[in-house]
Amino acid sequence: MTAEHAAFMPDVPSLLAGDDTLTDPELPVARSLAQLEAMVKRELDLVRYPIKSWVLPKIAPDGSRAFDVVIVGGGQSGLATAFGLKRERVDHILLLDENPPGQEGPWGTYGRMRTLRSEKYVGGMDLGIPSLSIRAWFEAQYGFRAWEAMAKLPKQLWARYLAWYRRVLDLPVRNAARLAGFRPDANGLIALDVATPDGMQTLWCRKLVFATGIEGNGTRNILPFIAALPRHLWAHTHDTVDFAKLAGKRVGVIGGAASAFDNAASAAEAGAAEVHLFHRRAELNPANPVAWGQFNGFLAHFADLPIEVRWRFTNHIHSFKPAPPAETFDRVASLPNLTRHAGVSWTDARAAGDEVVIEATDGTHRFDLVILGTGYILDVTLRDEMRPHADLIALWRDAYTPPEHEQNPNLARAPYLGSHFEFQEKRPGEAPWLRSVFNFSRGAQLSMGTMAIGLSGIKFGVPRLVHGVCRQLFVEDADLFQDGMKVWQASDAVTEK
Ligand SMILES: Cc1cc2nc3c(=O)[nH]c(=O)nc-3n(C[C@H](O)[C@H](O)[C@H](O)COP(=O)(O)OP(=O)(O)OC[C@H]3O[C@@H](n4cnc5c(N)ncnc54)[C@H](O)[C@@H]3O)c2cc1C
Incomplete structure (x- = not known):
């Protein structure tokens, strides 16, 4: 390794230590949650352009309006995705989580660490809105000095922050609702079988996002x-x-x-x-590849690497066992x-x-x-909701054969995703509807890098996912939008101006 490379090895604490704009207590801060919530509203208002809701409504077989997007998983990834979609004015959305409120993901349940394992400055849930950051939330209640004094975030605080984030952004989560199955349906919609305490219900959506976490593409080993x-x-x-x-x-x-x-x-x-x-x-091994990979190039652009380079990277990362x-x-x-x-x-x-x-x-x-x-086994055939479609979903072993010395059967079973987390069909023409199903779960790592597997990636992964969803929602309706433009052109709305 050259001296230049060695100097670059990302060492975030020391990089931050040199930047006093991050640690100046004189800068304006909220001094209560109420103040912070007012700041959230204000900041969202300041950057709200464009404000029009734009997704064309589609009618489901039961006469209701189909959801534009349903997100499966009400953990941090699902919540951030819902916020990302709302910011892009995709309004008719729903999140499903199989657990009761507050028990989504590991933080209030099977996570038995005392603090988050990542450093406290790793953020991204805010999607660029400062008052939504974990630090703003913490400082509004406990102050700047307490933030400075804290080594890592207690996991209970992270769970409370997620609950606050969900409330302040008014994210539509339906708890105790497990996605049991899904299938393509009339008019390009996806029908969802949802198990609830009141029995099985059918919902319809245009786009389906799996934000199902560490076990989302497989099961416990x-x-x-x-x-x-x-x-x-x-x-x-x-x-x-x-x-x-x-x-x-x-x-x-x-x-x-x-x-x-x-x-x-x-x-x-x-x-x-x-x-x-x-x-x-x-x-x-004390070396943790997730810590190494905390820089914009790797986090944002891993998915843009050639297929064999992504394989080599992930195969090497998996050999670390930190x-x-x-x-x-x-x-x-x-x-x-x-x-x-x-x-x-x-x-x-x-x-x-x-x-x-x-x-x-x-x-x-x-x-x-x-x-x-x-740990966990990566295998979509082990997921009840995915099993019926497992033979249609392209996997890495369908797309790439690594050289003998780089074989890894566990990785070969990972879904081979498109550039915005969408599933791809194994055989062209057999299941084109799968591109409407997005996989922001652990099994995305080989295709997308660390964007979907933890906090450090959310800042990059969620906007990329949201971009892919919005792109499909617009492009698929291009003809209807064009017709709409002609109607608008001939209408009073134009001539009155
Ligand atoms: C113990 C532990 C500690 C971790 N610590 C850190 C850390 O400190 N820093 C870090 O960056 N990363 C950490 N991670 C990794 C990662 O950040 C977490 O796994 C995080 O929970 C991922 O968030 P998520 O929203 O993607 O998934 P989750 O938080 O797991 O949320 C997914 C939700 O989807 C639900 N779900 C799944 N299938 C269905 C279905 N069919 N229908 C309805 N609901 C469903 C699940 O029950 C769950 O509530 C940790 C992981 C674990 C397991």
């Missing part, structure tokens, strides 16, 4: 010998776990990434008698009832009464519960 055990003896880190019930118990956790560490720490902090954390690699952040390591290291078994794998398991016997490469262990931090 469960070791086969664990899957064979009675269900009460094991959990995945994504599952609900009643940690209070683990007091006095023996818990085994497997996995070398942050979630395994956070689950082990949560069990130990809840008073488990012993917690044993196992990970295959003896040395965990270690948990330093504070997660410290949390684990501080707990006397938690033992780490580095460089150890599990090879088999069996149930013996109410305990699990684990065979590991360092011997036999007995636990009351085992927790799998084994």
Whole structure:
């Protein structure tokens, strides 16, 4: 690496330290949420051009107006996408989330870290409106000095910020509504089967966006010998776990990434008698490619790279298997009832009464519960709502054959997306409607880079997605818009001026 390259390796904290416009307490700030909300209104008003709603209404088979866009997932990506669409005056939209309010995504549920793992200055939900930023929201309530003093954002604050964002922007989220299926329908619409507490409902939309998060294009990865055990003896880190019930118990956790560490720490902090954390690699790699990739070129333009370069990048990123952040390591290291078994794998398991016997490469262990931090499998055939169309969706293995030394079957199953997150058909002409379905979920990484997989990408990913949706909504109706222009030209609205 040249000295010039070494100097460029993005080190954001030190870059920010040199810029005092970011840290001047004399600059005008809101001193309460009420003031901040007034600022949000004002700033949105200042940049509101153009203000016309423009998407042409389409009538659904039941006589209602079909939604312009339905977004599946009410987490941060879904919320930011809804805001992005509203700013472009796409007004007839709906978000669906299978969870109750406040339990969308990991922050109030299976995320067992104390703080966000990313640095506090990583933002983007604001889509360029300063008063909507996490920092503005935080400072309005706790002040500038508290922001300066805080190392990382507590996860509860992030969840509260998302709830505020949803409220202040009046985003139309329907909770306890799970998309169970979708299919092409009359007039170019997409019919959606939505499971609700009142039973199954059918809705119609023109464009469908999946913002379904880390599990959105697949499922939890469960070791086969664990899957064979009675269900009460094991959990995945994504599952609900009643940690209070683990007091006095023996818990085994497997996995070398942050979630395994956070689950082990949560069990130990809840008073488990012993917690044993196992990970295959003896040395965990401190290099985190997401941190490296936090610069505009990579975040905004990964998707513009040639196919073989995107493959090479992502394949390399996946080989990193980064270690948990330093504070997660410290949390684990501080707990006397938690033992780490580095460089150890599990090879088999069996149930013996109410305990699990684990065979590991360092011997036999007995636990009351085992927790799998084994991540996720990328495979759209494992998603109920996508399975019926799985054979129509183009995957990377349909589009690109990597050289022998770069093979990666997990990545090869990723959807091969178009330049704005849209699914593409596997065989031309068989399912052109799939281009109306956009995939802003974890499985987008190979096609789009980090834009859809975390906070650092939202600033770039959401505008790109919104651009793609709006482009289709306009271009598909070009003839109708032209007819409308002729009617307008001949109307009083013109001659009166
Ligand atoms: C434990 C954990 C910690 C993380 N920490 C960070 C971090 O610090 N910084 C960072 O940048 N990234 C982090 N990430 C990565 C990423 O930011 C999160 O996964 C984030 O939640 C992604 O937001 P999202 O809106 O895309 O998905 P989610 O927040 O997962 O929201 C998707 C929603 O869609 C719902 N859903 C899925 N399928 C359906 C369906 N068929 N019908 C209805 N609803 C459905 C889900 O239940 C969920 O509520 C973390 C991820 C995890 C798992």
